[in-house]
Amino acid sequence: MLPNEDATSKDGGIDISVVIPSYNHALYIAQAIDSVVEQTFRNWELIVVDDGSKDGTRALLDTSYSGNSQIRLIYQNNQGAHHAINTGMALAKGRYISILNSDDVYHPERLQTLLSHCVMHPCGLAFTPLAPIDAQGQPLVSLNHPWCRLYARLTQEYTQNGARQALVTGNFAVTTSNFFFRADLLEHLGGFRKQRYNHDWDFMARLLRHGHDIVCVGDKPLLSYRLHGHNTITQNTLMARLELKRILQSLVPVEDPYMRRLVSRIQLNMRSIRHEHLARVVQQVRSGYDNHIQNMLVNLQAQHEAQIAEPDKALIEENRLLHQQLTQILNSRSYLFAQRLSGLVAVVRRLLGRAKP
Numbered sequence: 001m002l003p004n005e006d007a008t009s010k011d012g013g014i015d016i017s018v019v020i021p022s023y024n025h026a027l028y029i030a031q032a033i034d035s036v037v038e039q040t041f042r043n044w045e046l047i048v049v050d051d052g053s054k055d056g057t058r059a060l061l062d063t064s065y066s067g068n069s070q071i072r073l074i075y076q077n078n079q080g081a082h083h084a085i086n087t088g089m090a091l092a093k094g095r096y097i098s099i100l101n102s103d104d105v106y107h108p109e110r111l112q113t114l115l116s117h118c119v120m121h122p123c124g125l126a127f128t129p130l131a132p133i134d135a136q137g138q139p140l141v142s143l144n145h146p147w148c149r150l151y152a153r154l155t156q157e158y159t160q161n162g163a164r165q166a167l168v169t170g171n172f173a174v175t176t177s178n179f180f181f182r183a184d185l186l187e188h189l190g191g192f193r194k195q196r197y198n199h200d201w202d203f204m205a206r207l208l209r210h211g212h213d214i215v216c217v218g219d220k221p222l223l224s225y226r227l228h229g230h231n232t233i234t235q236n237t238l239m240a241r242l243e244l245k246r247i248l249q250s251l252v253p254v255e256d257p258y259m260r261r262l263v264s265r266i267q268l269n270m271r272s273i274r275h276e277h278l279a280r281v282v283q284q285v286r287s288g289y290d291n292h293i294q295n296m297l298v299n300l301q302a303q304h305e306a307q308i309a310e311p312d313k314a315l316i317e318e319n320r321l322l323h324q325q326l327t328q329i330l331n332s333r334s335y336l337f338a339q340r341l342s343g344l345v346a347v348v349r350r351l352l353g354r355a356k357p
Contacts, residue, residue, distance in 0.1 A: 016044040016111055017094030017183065021084035022102040023051040026060055028226065029102040031137070033065060036100065041112035046071045047088040048102075052078030082199040085176065086191040089183070097183050103226045104177040105133070110222040114180040117217045124185065124212025125204070127178040129155070131221035135228035147227055163214040164258060167204060173214070176200045178223055185212070209256075 018036050022029055029048075036046050048071065050057055058075060065071045074087060081101075089097055096115060100106060114126050132140040132147060140148060151174065158166035166172045173179065176192075179200070189206055192199045204214060 014043060014045050014094040015115060016041070016096045016098055017089075017092030018044055018046045018098045018100055018111075019085055019088030019092065020046065020048045020100050020102050021051060021081050021088065022048055022053060022057055022061075023078070023081070023084070024053045024055045024057065025102040026053070026055045026057045029057060030060065030064060031105055032100055032102050033071070035106040035108075036111075037068075037070075038108055039106065039111045040109050041115060044070065044111060045092070045094060047074060047091055048072065049074045049076065049084040049088045051076060051081065051084040080194065081176075082192040082194055085199075089186060089191055092183060095183055097179075097181055097186075099176045099179045101175060101177045103228070104175065105137075105224040105226070107222040107224070113222060114217055117215075118180070118182070121215070122182075123215040124207050124210075125173075125179060125181045125214045126217050127173040127180065127214070128217050128222040129219060130174060130178060130223040130225045133224045133226050135226065137224075137226070140227065158216065163204075164208055167201070167208065168261070171201045171204065173200070173204065175223075175225055176203075177225065179203070 020029070020032060020036075025032075033046065033048065036044065048061060048065070050061065050073070052075075061073050066073060072091065074091070076084070076087060085099060096118065098111060098114070110128065114128070118126055130151075132145075132151070134140055142148065143152070150170075154166065154170050154172040154174075157169045158172040163172070176199070185207075189203075189210060189212075193202055195202055207214060
């Protein structure tokens with residue numbers, strides 16, 4: 001009988017351990033946890049490992065979830081996503097492990113679907129199609145979105161050529177949130193290695209190298225993958241590629257033609273990435289100078305406008321004194337006598353016929 005929402009393991013144990021690594025995702029983590037709580041399948045435990053968040057995540061977790069007997073809250077100093085996942089997996093009691101990053105969301109039937117498949121068709125790692133959402137949780141439906149185009153290409157590569165070939169192109173499962181596998185695999189495969197950007201790709205490559213398969217289950221998206229400005233892989237594309245190159249160099253045995261081919265393909269891609277990075281550096285330098293000049297012009301304009309709006313105080317005082325002196329002259333007896341005398345002279349000249357026409 002397939003597992004269902006009322007089923008438990010034959011020995012009364014836990015079927016699925018869900019591990020959520022968390023770091024500074026207070027905006028999203030409640031939605032992630034709730035998506036596990038709302039699963040149609042019920043025989044699970046949830047281990048949340050907060051990796052030293054500084055944004056109020058711990059207070060939120062303690063307030064909202066400390067009373068749930070199926071949820072364990074673990075806190076550690078910041079050591080990276082790979083370490084947080086490994087901490088959670090080391091504490092896991094389930095026969096299967098399912099990972100969920102703290103900014104992503106499970107669809108309600110995800111655990112039921114994956115467990116049912118893996119019981120009937122054992123495999124190394126199972127994943128499902130996913131649906132991208134934006135920072136606010138709204139679906140990204142435009143097929144012209146750059147991420148959607150990339151995902152379509154990776155999916156096509158996997159569908160046509162299988163996991164081993166598709167991994168040459170990129171991570172077709174996209175994220176550790178899409179990983180579902182037997183817990184006993186960790187005994188000989190080991191956990192996630194210390195990689196900032198590519199610990200998921202590295203894990204998949206080691207799975208394939210050890211002879212395990214990676215299988216997509218169904219054609220329905222059962223994971224919402226959140227795209228936002230703080231996605232780790234978007235923070236530094238060049239460093240991610242350099243890290244990937246180091247991973248490949250550590251993985252490749254001389255006698256393995258598949259891995260040698262993988263390395264050569266990635267190294268070809270590295271050349272284009274370096275050129276792209278140099279172009280970006282040049283553009284940033286140019287933009288820096290342009291911005292500097294623009295800022296100078298703005299400051300000069302502001303100074304000019306300030307001078308127009310508020311003239312120099314010394315000039316105002318000088319004009320006031322000149323106006324005061326002129327008033328005193330116009331009101332002086334000497335000036336008034338001179339005006340009368342000038343008028344009398346003009347009358348006499350007209351009488352004598354000397355006045356100018």
